[in-house]
Amino acid sequence: MFKTFPKGGIHPPENKITADKAITVLPLPSAVTVPLNQHIGAPAIPVVEKGAAVKAGQIIGQAKGFVSANIHSPVSGKVSKIEPVADTTGYKQMAIVIDVEGDEWIETTDRSATLVKEVTMTREQIVERCRECGLVGLGGATFPTHIKMTVPAGKKCDMLIINGVECEPYLTSDHRLMVEKGAEVLTGVTIIMKALGVSSAVVGIEANKPDAISQLTSLAGGFEGISVQPLRVKYPQGGEKQLIKACTGREVPSGGLPLDVGVVVQNVGTAFAVYEAVQKNKPLIERVVTVTGKSLSQPGNFLVRIGTSVTKLIEAAGGMPGDTGKIVNGGPMMGKALAMTDVPVTKGTSGIILFPDSESRRDEIMPCIRCGKCSTACAMGLEPWLLSVLSEKTMFEKAEAEKITDCMECGACSYTCPAKRPLLDYIRLGKATVLKMIRERITK
Amino acid sequence: MSSTVLLTIIMLSLLGLLAAVILYIVAQKFKVVEDPRIDLVNEVLPGANCGGCGFTGCRAFAEVLVKAESFEGLNCPVGGAETMGKAAVILDRQPVAVEPKIAVLRCNGTPENCKRTSYYDGAMNCRVAHSLYGGTTACHYGCLGCGDCVAACKFDAMYMDPVTQLPVIIDEKCVACGACVKACPRNIIELRKRNRKDRKIFISCVNKDKGGPARKACSVACIGCGKCVKVCPYDAITMADNLAFIDSFKCKLCRKCVTECPTGAILEINFPVREEKPAEPAVTEVN
Numbered sequence: 078m079f080k081t082f083p084k085g086g087i088h089p090p091e092n093k094i095t096a097d098k099a100i101t102v103l104p105l106p107s108a109v110t111v112p113l114n115q116h117i118g119a120p121a122i123p124v125v126e127k128g129a130a131v132k133a134g135q136i137i138g139q140a141k142g143f144v145s146a147n148i149h150s151p152v153s154g155k156v157s158k159i160e161p162v163a164d165t166t167g168y169k170q171m172a173i174v175i176d177v178e179g180d181e182w183i184e185t186t187d188r189s190a191t192l193v194k195e196v197t198m199t200r201e202q203i204v205e206r207c208r209e210c211g212l213v214g215l216g217g218a219t220f221p222t223h224i225k226m227t228v229p230a231g232k233k234c235d236m237l238i239i240n241g242v243e244c245e246p247y248l249t250s251d252h253r254l255m256v257e258k259g260a261e262v263l264t265g266v267t268i269i270m271k272a273l274g275v276s277s278a279v280v281g282i283e284a285n286k287p288d289a290i291s292q293l294t295s296l297a298g299g300f301e302g303i304s305v306q307p308l309r310v311k312y313p314q315g316g317e318k319q320l321i322k323a324c325t326g327r328e329v330p331s332g333g334l335p336l337d338v339g340v341v342v343q344n345v346g347t348a349f350a351v352y353e354a355v356q357k358n359k360p361l362i363e364r365v366v367t368v369t370g371k372s373l374s375q376p377g378n379f380l381v382r383i384g385t386s387v388t389k390l391i392e393a394a395g396g397m398p399g400d401t402g403k404i405v406n407g408g409p410m411m412g413k414a415l416a417m418t419d420v421p422v423t424k425g426t427s428g429i430i431l432f433p434d435s436e437s438r439r440d441e442i443m444p445c446i447r448c449g450k451c452s453t454a455c456a457m458g459l460e461p462w463l464l465s466v467l468s469e470k471t472m473f474e475k476a477e478a479e480k481i482t483d484c485m486e487c488g489a490c491s492y493t494c495p496a497k498r499p500l501l502d503y504i505r506l507g508k509a510t511v512l513k514m515i516r517e518r519i520t521k
Numbered sequence: 522m523s524s525t526v527l528l529t530i531i532m533l534s535l536l537g538l539l540a541a542v543i544l545y546i547v548a549q550k551f552k553v554v555e556d557p558r559i560d561l562v563n564e565v566l567p568g569a570n571c572g573g574c575g576f577t578g579c580r581a582f583a584e585v586l587v588k589a590e591s592f593e594g595l596n597c598p599v600g601g602a603e604t605m606g607k608a609a610v611i612l613d614r615q616p617v618a619v620e621p622k623i624a625v626l627r628c629n630g631t632p633e634n635c636k637r638t639s640y641y642d643g644a645m646n647c648r649v650a651h652s653l654y655g656g657t658t659a660c661h662y663g664c665l666g667c668g669d670c671v672a673a674c675k676f677d678a679m680y681m682d683p684v685t686q687l688p689v690i691i692d693e694k695c696v697a698c699g700a701c702v703k704a705c706p707r708n709i710i711e712l713r714k715r716n717r718k719d720r721k722i723f724i725s726c727v728n729k730d731k732g733g734p735a736r737k738a739c740s741v742a743c744i745g746c747g748k749c750v751k752v753c754p755y756d757a758i759t760m761a762d763n764l765a766f767i768d769s770f771k772c773k774l775c776r777k778c779v780t781e782c783p784t785g786a787i788l789e790i791n792f793p794v795r796e797e798k799p800a801e802p803a804v805t806e807v808n
Contacts, residue, residue, distance in 0.1 A: 163655065166655060167656065168655050168661050169661065169730070413653060413654065416639040416655055416656075416657075417639070417659075439643070469646070499643055502643050502644035502646070502649045502653075505649070505652065
């Protein structure tokens with residue numbers, strides 16, 4: 078019997094078109110645009126000048142403050158511009174544009190493919206290395222990894238959960254990583270376990286990835302304390318709190334963090350990046366991106382340097398089909414539509430999905446009929462219809478009392494709404510406003 | 522029979538009397554002493570409760586007016602000088618002259634001027650659209666066109682023009698309460714001095730990008746060239762972040778900057794047609 082979380086959830090069509098497509102390395106682009114803010118927290122400060130020659134892996138943006146991450150050059154070449162460039166949101170932010178010349182890496186990085194299983198570093202060294210290498214959570218939230226690896230005083234951590242759920246339809250980048258780089262991922266898990274000082278780790282994988290489950294289960298025998306937990310397919314199982322509930326039965330309190338129940342959750346992509354950073358001294362300058370869509374001629378999973386234009390990715394997947402109506406950055410449930418394709422891939426880009434026009438338009442918005450489907454679907458036990466109305470009518474104090482900040486913006490409510498109401502649009506707005514209100518209250 | 526009726530009447534009368542005495546004592550004991558002038562001032566205020574004065578409604582403003590030592594900094598934008606004059610008479614204070622204002626839209630990103638690059642079908646709400654992405658055009662400073670300002674206007678002084686996809690402010694109805702200014706997530710609407718015959722000259726752009734990208738996104742963008750700053754004889758125009766700004770309180774409406782602007786970002790509205798240059802390219806919007 079597969080485990081899952083008990084409350085809410087939906088099951089959208091999986092559409093994992095690229096599940097059996099091996100990861101291919103995307104050829105180097107002629108230029109990359111590296112935004113200085115690819116993570117949650119303060120943007121990095123550029124430490125290279127215009128015209129400077131850089132090597133792949135060289136630090137070009139220094140983390141500013143504690144909650145921030147270093148940015149490294151993903152290619153070798155010359156810095157041509159440091160100026161505001163439109164990112165995936167369409168808003169401009171500071172970015173470093175590098176013209177590619179050759180592919181020269183910094184000397185300290187070990188680029189061989191040999192598996193290094195033995196972890197020689199101490200806890201502090203591991204955390205320090207992850208900070209140096211600019212690691213962030215690759216599941217999409219892009220929270221700096223070194224912070225999550227340090228258990229604050231007074232908190233206790235007894236378990237690590239590795240998120241291999243990939244509950245978003247279409248996306249397969251984590252799936253391929255587990256199948257192709259299973260040993261590396263599990264070594265990464267061992268490293269994170271050592272940094273946290275825990276003796277057990279669970280890799281949660283949904284049952285629609287049987288090859289990944291069998292692969293990791295057979296490999297896990299060679300690693301101490303790691304077990305694989307198959308899970309029933311249900312969205313949003315990849316949500317931290319849902320995954321913890323599904324794997325351990327523990328419930329994170331409202332407004333709390335996983336550490337409140339002694340758990341830390343990391344993505345498989347992050348575990349792989351940790352392996353590369355710690356064992357190979359390789360900064361986070363490339364990641365696996367799924368490029369998919371029903372009309373695409375060659376959808377696939379690509380290993381892409383950060384800063385590569387999305388246009389290049391679509392070209393590699395066979396070019397943009399004529400019937401494309403919407404291009405989504407991320408998963409179809411939580412991702413955001415792109416206003417243009419000439420935007421860079423960042424550390425948080427897990428997938429690019431091209432929807433045909435017939436599937437991309439939203440239906441006409443009808444009045445709420447109070448059927449309560451959204452409340453049933455909500456995995457956090459909230460009342461999305463109420464939160465949406467409160468945000469729309471700018472009643473933010475009331476929305477705060479209704480726990481709008483517990484919403485993880487999974488979009489199950491909007492998906493399930495028979496009246497096609499843009500519930501999440503308003504809830505997101507309300508949540509952002511309430512969080513701002515709370516911050517102002519604290520600083521006052 | 523009759524004695525029962527009589528007893529009932531007497532009993533009820535006594536109970537009523539007792540209740541009246543208790544109510545009277547309680548009312549005297551817990552009497553709220555309120556300045557009677559608050560009611561008088563409240564009566565001369567427009568009663569729109571728009572919040573344009575900066576307080577939570579007309580009565581709150583009346584309370585503030587009664588308490589205030591002077592009228593400095595206090596103004597009812599809806600009632601204007603007339604209302605403030607009446608209030609001053611009631612309270613025996615000196616009325617402070619306040620220039621009447623009017624709201625102007627500092628964006629001219631019509632589909633003709635500013636090419637649409639994408640299609641938005643999310644919730645029709647500017648704040649939602651603004652938080653999601655840069656907008657349907659390459660300019661991520663300009664109007665999103667979802668009409669939050671129109672919804673915020675309590676005086677029916679705004680409507681969305683379906684052709685230009687921009688809100689239009691009806692000069693006669695605008696009372697400069699500032700509700701639209703607060704509603705706009707991109708700070709496009711500005712309260713400016715109301716001139717004779719509602720004549721307006723302003724930079725109809727809020728794009729802070731450098732000239733090239735700004736112009737590429739919108740043909741009537743302010744490119745920050747600074748020509749208007751040089752030509753202005755009254756030092757009314759300042760330049761910051763590649764964007765010119767005309768101080769409406771310094772501007773004398775000489776219209777020199779309008780002809781100088783290479784992109785037509787400066788609008789002149791409600792002026793008579795220029796005779797010497799009939800083919801004026803700068804005027805793209807006439808109310």
